[in-house]
Amino acid sequence: MSSAPYFSGNDDDEYVQTRLNAPMPWIGAYVAAASVVCALAMAADVVYGFRCKKLWFPCKFFSLNATSLTLLAVALKLPVDLTTNMWAVTDRLAKVSSLAFMSTATANFVTSLGSMGDQEIIMNVTALSILVITVFVDVFIQIAEMRPFIHRHLIFPEEVLVAVFMILLLFLLVSSAIMVLSTKRYLDGKYQEMHSAVLSQELRDMRQVTTQGLRALVEKYWVMAQTSNPQFVIAGSAICTACGVICALVFLITAEAEIRMILVHKRLVHTASVYGNSTTWILIVQSIGVIVGSVAPLLRWCMAIKFRCSSEIRNFCFSRDEFKIREYWTERLVQWKGSSSASGIRHRKFRKFVHDAKGLTLDQFMNIQIFIILSSKLILVVSTSLLCPFYLCFQRIERLRMQRRINSLPRDADQSGAVADLRFYALRLDGEVQLPNDALKSITDEVDDVFKIGRIQGSNxxxxxxxxxxxxxxxxxxxxxxxxxxxxxxxxxxxxxxxxxxxxxxxxxxxxxxxxxxxxxxxxxxxxxxxxxxxxxxxxxxxxxxxxxxxxxxxxxxxxxxxxxxxxxxxxxxxxxxxxxxxxxxxxxxxxxxxxxxxxxxxxxxxxxxxxxxxxxxxxxxxxxxxxxxxxxxxxxxxxxxxxxxxxxxxxxxxxxxxxxxxxxxNLSRVITMKCHRNAIEERERSVFEAALLLGETEEILELLWGRExxxxxxxxxxxxxxxxxxxxxxxxxxxxxxxxxxxxxxxxxxxxxxxxxxxxx
Structure with missing residues (x-):
């Protein structure tokens, strides 16, 4: 009868440790695979934004939900590993890239808050906060415990900076979540007012329904749905601008760390941890993810600057009104403060203590919220001041080039008039800048493209x-x-x-x-x-x-x-x-x-x-x-x-x-009209898209039928x-x-x- 080999003392411990370390390269490969999925989802959002000409990049594939949080928890295996020795060049860079990857993902999550209900926002933001704070604490525990050995490597400064930026991005996301909880009500109120105006006009013109009238109606609701989309509003907000700036800094710090390690150690691929060569793959994949994930936040930042640099509203960003704190930024905190609390506590003094403690806590949160908003607005104003001359120069060159296209001038003039007519239906929050003509034209061009797709799909x-x-x-x-x-x-x-x-x-x-x-x-x-x-x-x-x-x-x-x-x-x-x-x-x-x-x-x-x-x-x-x-x-x-x-x-x-x-x-005209309006704010954009597509498909059919008695x-x-x-x-x-x-x-x-x-x- 055979028996297991006998080990004693250090040999036994070494054997057990060897067996435990054996699967670690496979775990590293699993981490790399999870990072690939997240990076591909962020890349898909970028491709979707360019393809649909939505340069505010709505979150369609990489949103804040249970799936993405689970994948990120797997991808952050290295920063939370406090027991594995990771002092080689690639090992240390992989930790930095993981933190940068998490920071970039958080910046991408901000706009996805607009597509969630109130309960979803609270649950998902809480889950993300737990994850980010856990990673942040683990990183600083490791740094504090390894202080005597800091002189043995040169990577701690970048690691600390990226971790701090990661927690700052979490604060910005939480601030946006508080704003979104109130913003939807404001946007919905403005939408309902505009819907009533459009509906009264539609009732007056009901006896003279034509395909051109239906097309104009769809265009109005398209502009209303697009500009009242909470994701679109968040993408143009000051907080999203600050996220873009921090995301750019994270990208630069990560690139600087990798370049510096190459210059200091003359090589980049050198691992000494139990994860083996999988650490290299994690570093490569997450570095690519940082690059891809930085595209959307950076272009949202550029979009916000472009809005404020347009000729119609150029002086707006320097006015005092820019730094005014609007009610919707803090309304939900005020409501929570005024709500009854501790109703289950019988003793009056304890109830009073809990209520006062809640009030003091929410007052501090309100101060933090105001500070974050003002800081974000300051970042936006400074960014606009620095980059506006370059944008205006580029805009002037573009106008000179357009003037040479004489044949297109009549058509452009007609389009400008159409855009001006639709400006009335563009919904914006109080204190937010109006959309410039080129941004509004881009929105109307989208619905024109949908009409064309519908005509192609129509059945001859x-x-x-x-x-x-x-x-x-x-x-x-x-x-x-x-x-x-x-x-x-x-x-x-x-x-x-x-x-x-x-x-x-x-x-x-x-x-x-x-x-x-x-x-x-x-x-x-x-x-x-x-x-x-x-x-x-x-x-x-x-x-x-x-x-x-x-x-x-x-x-x-x-x-x-x-x-x-x-x-x-x-x-x-x-x-x-x-x-x-x-x-x-x-x-x-x-x-x-x-x-x-x-x-x-x-x-x-x-x-x-x-x-x-x-x-x-x-x-x-x-x-x-x-x-x-x-x-x-x-x-x-x-x-x-x-x-x-x-x-x-x-x-x-x-x-x-x-x-x-x-x-x-x-009855198609009634269906198209009904699809233009939806009470649920999350369904409007999709419903108007279906109405535009349906009108494009059936335009000739409607003209044929309306020609009869x-x-x-x-x-x-x-x-x-x-x-x-x-x-x-x-x-x-x-x-x-x-x-x-x-x-x-x-x-x-x-x-x-x-x-x-x-x-x-x-």
Whole structure:
């Protein structure tokens, strides 16, 4: 029987230590990998900012959250390691680079506070504070314990400076968090005031809606959403400017430390710790991360200077008003101070003591907050004073170059006028500078780019398909009141359900060329995407839920050419004529509905069609529409060849679908208008983007539809529902309604069974 080798004394300790140190290079590689992920996320934000021409660089990929904090905690393994000997050149530089990496990450986190709710801000800022303070304390514990050995290396000054800057950046981030908690309310108030003004103007112009009017409306809300975006406001604030300055200093200190170590020790790659060569990788990755992560804070700093150096507001930065402390900077601290505290303590003296202690503490925090704000504003003013001459010189050169482009002068003049009109809708906090024309033009250029993307993504096939429709008669023609009901109450309709049902019938017709069927499906697919969007936006929550869900059979129809298990392609091939296909579909639908009625018996809940399962609603729609088409087919001229008769019926179905989609898509203007406004401040930018994209995609469709005489006003509540259109059109045509609206005095429930027996006998 074998036994483990025996060690004693120092040999045993050395063996254990060797075994413990063995995985340390892999741990170092893990640290490097976590640093790579963070660096890539910061780089992604930089690329996204340049690509979207948002040089204030919103935090989209690298935000303050649990994931990023966990990755940073891993990346900061070296600074918090107090037991490992790390006195070689690379080891010491790796510690400095880790601290610089954390400082850069903190500077990048500042704007992400604008995308969080109040509770998220408090929780995430608290977690980051714990992490940064822990690292800061560990670094200074190590420095204090190693004071007798400071003369043995030359890296402590940079390490101390970067650690101090790291804690300063944390203070700036906390100060921004306090400001953001109040700023959102201010921005939301200004947005609601502007929304009321735009809404009143929209109500005045509602009768003269055009695509140009919709485009102007989207542009207004785009400017409002962009300029009221808390991330955008933070990016232009004095605190974010101070973060950019400190981030630049951290970058310079890190570069200086690496250059100095190369000059002093004649080499940079030299490790002596148990982390091995992984320390080199950590140093390389985190140094690159510092470089990449410094881009966004530095350009935000430059953006703030550019705003203040513009010719319209050049003298603003030197006024006393610049150093005025606005209410929103300290409002949340004042609220916390005035709130009741220690309510769970019964003794009055203890409650008083706790309340006074809280008040004194918050007073100190308020003083610190004011000091940070004033210091940040001073940094911004000094930066502007130093760099403004260079910017103005560059601006003059740029203007001289633009003057040579004579051909573009009329267009530029028009754009300047448009920008001036939109300035009224640019929202800014009290005390903040107004946006210069070039910054506002950059914002309007963004929405123009979205319009262009929408036009590229627009469907020409759907536009051509809708042009084949010259009226809206298909809205009432697809379902005849003469078709007997299978139930004493008929379910209501939504836009998408009859479109899916009519398309399923069209696919089942025999002798129809494949390219015609594929073209119809392609057009319907795009039209249904808009129809479902209209239903989602204009219908109340849960309104016609089962009816709309019944239209989800479209996925089966489009992908597999099946309807509730019936192979439409096989039905098309096996049917002798169109009448046979329609009868087969009607038979399946009738059996499905009446089998369901027999199983549910006298269930009161199931007697209401709004409670029917979606497959039963779909089957009832198939029965009614197929019976309607059969009656139209039976009344048509049968002297044509069968091929021509089938093609004629296919064209009839296509025209009905086009009519229904045309009526439905007249509601797009309301959807675009609704998407322009969102109460939630975090959703506005995305919602206006969707509105601009939708307008770009459907601009030609709207122009086509508005060129027709509409039987119902687009702003009417009835216009959102197909049953509303049917009611208006049937009344206009003198047709009396019967099936769509029923009462308690309707025929008894078993009347559908008689219909079924009669149809099956026929």
């Amino acid at each position: 096939s759907l536009l051509q398909f809708l042009r084949a429709s010259h009226s809206f008669n298909g809205v009432i023609a697809f379902d005849s009141n003469q078709v007997p009901s299978l139930h004493y109450r008929e379910p209501p309709n939504c836009w998408s359900l009859p479109v899916v049902t009519l398309t399923s019938i069209a696919i089942s017709l025999p002798r129809i060329p494949r390219e015609s069927v594929d073209g119809l499906i392609s057009s319907v697919r795009r039209g249904l995407s808009y129809a479902k969007l209209i239903e989602k936006c204009l219908y109340n929550s849960g309104d016609l839920a089962n009816i709309r869900k019944a239209a989800e059979t479209w996925a089966e129809v489009e992908l597999y050419r099946k309807w509730q298990g019936v192979d439409l392609g096989k039905l098309s091939r096996e049917s002798d004529n169109s009448k046979k296909s329609l009868e087969n579909l009607a038979t399946v639908a009738i059996k499905t509905v009446l089998d369901f009625k027999r199983k549910t018996g006298g269930c009161l809940m199931m007697s209401n069609p709004l409670n029917w399962p979606d497959n039963i609603v779909s089957a009832n729609s198939m029965y009614r529409i197929s019976q309607t088409i059969l009656s139209i087919h039976n009344q048509s001229d049968h002297h044509d060849e069968q091929q021509q008769a089938d093609e004629h019926l296919f064209q009839l179905l296509s025209d009905m679908i086009a009519d229904i989609l045309s009526a439905c898509l007249t 509409l039987p119902i006003s687009p702003d009417s509540e009835q216009a959102a529902y197909i049953d509303g259109w049917r009611s208006v059109m049937e009344l206009d045509n003198g047709i009396q309604l019967n099936a769509l609206s029923s009462s308690e005095n309707d025929p008894p429930e078993n009347s559908g069974d008689h219909v079924f027996i009669k149809i099956m006998e026929d």
